[in-house]
Amino acid sequence: VRIERLLRRGLKKPVRLIGRDIAPPIRNRYRNPRQVGMDRLMNAVAFHRKYRRFGVVIDFGTAVTFDVVTAKGDYLGGVIAPGIEISLSALYQKTALLPRINLVGATRRVAPTPIIGRNTTEAIRAGCSYGIGGLCERIIAEIGKAYRRKPFVVATGGYARYMAGYCRGIDRLEPNLVLEGIRLTAS
Known part of the structure; x- marks a missing residue:
């Protein structure tokens, strides 16, 4: 609400919110459709418009979300798991001796970390990655089994390029998928 007020004042134009003023152009099959974050739906909108096939959008952010979209444009739901930031933070906060580490350069594709860490930082980085x-x-694989076909997988989010080096099965990198979904929805 505060951001909306600031935008109205700064832009001196009406502000329309996706989900409140603009309905996402996708069929949301979630049991309680209001529980789905607009970021997830915007990823699904962009995925469907661009690929028009059965697939999964993996958004590598603070959390890792997996969102399943049909070729007809139905958002079926998905999976939410801890992301790399949450994992690194939990190891630091919930253990007595493990250091806080960050993944410098993790927003761009880098050579994978060796599987065996030769110091604590390398071991944590390998474990999380x-x-x-x-x-x-x-x-x-489980989504493929459940729907009896291999999904087309698109990775997005701040850690997508980095995680592409650790996850086989990603077909495309689309770093700005959510922004593309917003553009498509607003136009």
Whole structure:
């Protein structure tokens, strides 16, 4: 509400909100459609408009979300798991001796970390990176089993390029998918 007020004052134009003033142009099949974040629906809108096929959008942000979209444009739901930031933060906050680390350069594609860390920082980086990569591969496989076909997988979000080195099964990188969904919805 505060941001909306600031925008109205600054732009001196009406502000329309997706979800309140503009309905997302996708069929939301969630049991309680209001529980789905608009970011997830905007990813689904952009995915459907661009690919028009059965698939999964993986958004690598603070959390990792997996959203399933049909070729007809139905948003079916998805999976939410801890992301790399949450994992790194939890290790630091919930253990006595593990250091706080960050993934410098993690927003761009880099060579994968060696699987065996030779110091604590490398071990944490390997555990989080390969752990989340493995989680992604398993979820993609389980979605494929549930729907009896391999989904087309698009990765987006701040850690998408980085995690693409740890998760086999990503077909495309679309770093700004949510923004594309907003553009398509607002136009």
